[in-house]
Amino acid sequence: MSDPFVVVGADAAGLSAASKFRREAPDREVVVFEKGRWISYAYCGMPYFIAGYVDRMSDLLSLSPDEVDERGIDLRRGHEVVAVDPDAKRVTVETAAGDRFERAYGDLLVATGAHATTGPFDVRGLDGAFTLHDMDAAAAIDAYVAEPDAYDPDRADVSAVDRDRVERNAAMPAPETAAVVGGGYVGVEVAEALSERGLDVHVFHRSGHLLSPFGEAVGNRVEEALEAEGVSVHTDAPVEALVGDDRIEAIEADGDRVPVDMAVVGVGIRPNTDLLDGTGFDRGPGDAIRVDDHGRTSLSDVYAAGDCATARHAVTGAPDWTPLGLTANRAGRAIGATVAGDPTPVGDIAGTAAVKAFDTEAARVGILDPDAAEAAGFDPVRETVTAGSRSGYYPGAAETDVTLVADRDTGRLLGGSVVGTDRAAIRIDTLATAIEADMTAPEVERLDLAYAPPFSPVWDPILVAAKVLNGKLDG
Template sequence: MSDTFVVVGGDAAGMSAASKAKREDPDLEVIVFEKGEWVSYAACGMPYYVKGEVDELEDLVAVTPERFREERDVDLRTGHEVVGIDPERETVAVEGDGERFEQGYDHLLVGVGASAIVPPFDGTDLDGVFTIHDMDEAGEIESYVTEQSPDRAAIVGGGYVGIEMAEALSARGADVALYEMLPHVLQPFGEPVAGVVEDHLREQGIDLHLDTAVSGFNGDGRVDRVVLEDGESDPADVVIVGVGVAPNVDLAEEAGIELGSTGAIATDEYGRTNYENVYAAGDCAEARHVVTGEPDHVPLALTANRAGRAIGQTVTGSPTPTGDIAGTAIVKAFDLGAARTGILDEERAREAGFDPVSVTITDESRPGYYPGSEEIKVTLVADRDSGRLLGGSVVGAEGAKRIDTVATALHAGTTATELQNTDLAYAPPFSPVWDPVLTAAKVLSGKLE
């Protein structure tokens, strides 16, 4: 009798694991329980659906449930919620199709993701107040904007979602105000990036409110005002709350699966929890940071897909590490790209035992004589004693994907001098002779001497 691999959660980590495990061992019974109806979807594309650049919500689905069942032979059961895990008996309790039943497993993956944080504001239940973290929410926002044609939109939170939704709703004709309680937007990207993005948002007509905390929303059934902590209020016909996400850990915690220091599920290098045959991956789980070597929680799509795929191999007899993370991320802010990787915060670097040194340079994305050159700003951080790179950021109208060079260097343990001497490609349509990343590394290397 073949083993049974049960997966809880049908998005990036879960479906990557299920697909890989079935490819590696066609005789393995693979069962996926997903409480919703959507699986394997591109959550990062939802703001662009609301904006109108993606025609249909279904276009964001990478693989349909039918293809998983018919082509990949995965027993995918949508509309089924796992409500309990018993690691000692190796069973899960499931509710679906109007019944409750138990399912045994030989291997279990918890890939239940994260949920949008909803602060304890007044008025979050008003019509027109949304978070955007799943497909149904994206559909509801698009329908509301289409039907109501709001004149004034309020975005609460200046992270990825806030920036992307400001662009989306502006494109839909709304006057957009963005409220951020911290001094800058895109806080993990550092001040050099934030300053450039903030100036550009204002140029695009976004009414930016920094150092401004929101306390709630007013309206008679439907939102019409955003209330600030100082007692002032501003008009709003639609509100997007995008203040971050929290890992979904209740199911695991109730089962005795240990949480880590970040509040997400603790895992080893193979994605295992404190139970040898129970794994966790994706937005609900920790991963090891490549710079510090310590657990971290950075919920991003590639992290989830990669970890799920590795676990799919491990459960079929080929132990495969899930891989370290650097927190590499990129966001589009109207005409700008902003990207970051590793550790940019110097206080965090010191807490990790480093003596951080940083530089920020402004350069051109191509030679000045070549058409289309744009200003680009690169920040690099390194450890004074070892010269090892700790992190970096890039912002500009083109070339933000240069962050991948820095991320690769972090995974290789590269020093600033080694990065400076890296043989990168050059041709005028693509970069100057000294790519801006190399120039930043050259300046940083000199500062470390």
């Protein structure tokens, strides 16, 4: 075991693994190769930086390179792993300076993340058009949105930032109208962010409701929330073209042309797996690297975690690809322990996700879509209720919509969503726990949830939803 634990990628999964391994196996070597300059940044925080809720880009970094160093981790930024030889147990590394070398590994963790796709739209070379999938893009967007004479360069206060790009964008005239292409959760967050910065914002979404994986009940409420704040929501409106020569001028969608002087395209992400090309590794959903319950790939001594890897879904038991921050952190940490000699399962995912649109909070878990439930072998029954978040007489009680899906035969809870303005999103954790415990809807109805007038009515909205769903299951 003299060869090191080699980790590819220095974000949530990679650094969680390296840190845990370092603590558990202090005498063994761990090397982290990161192709870029950024490490350990909070991808999920970028919209809030753009919104101006966060003052400094450095606030979004959970670990500095120095802190990683202090942990005894050999971090090599500007080092891209371009190939893996699983038989020889060696990786090939290319440095930003143009060098190329091989490095042997005892165990290897692929934590390469994912990259934003832009669909048919090429935003490169078109001023004012962006994709949001890294900190350089966030810094550029933030600079572009600002009035040239009002931009505070200290906002992008990290040495890794692409300063030329920031300065170029800061110098451009500030936009007044923006298009967000894609109404997934990042799209919704960016729409809020740009609206908070004073822009007239249009969101274009291909299908009938924003936040498709959250279901129609959430989509409806979030659309209302955005529109109440002046955001124009275009659903069933696939974008056909970004129009402009040097700078974005308009969006063509669904036969209409909407003039804009900014566009943020976020139509999807794809796992980064090129380094494993030619190894014959097994792929799973979303073309992600398929792993088992300990994060092991089909290649011997090669693990994968984070946005490039699958995880087992708590409802179906099958591999799933739902790239999210906790999954990455948790799997990295578990793999660090496993490689250090303490076999630790990475844990199932339940597809738990939360998002806000101004004061409206929404969250989802499990399988909400009836077609997906049927495809997984269930006979789904779905019900949405609207119930108060607090006792009716208590000030601040707000309408909360809860959707539950259960299997008709077994009553098993398959999925759920919550949307509202008062402590709505955090309520999803109750459903996530129930789903991971394989609870039935009747068991959920009998849960002893907290009742206190300022926080919940006697019958919490989740209990009301379970009660109504059970009535339907009995029928």
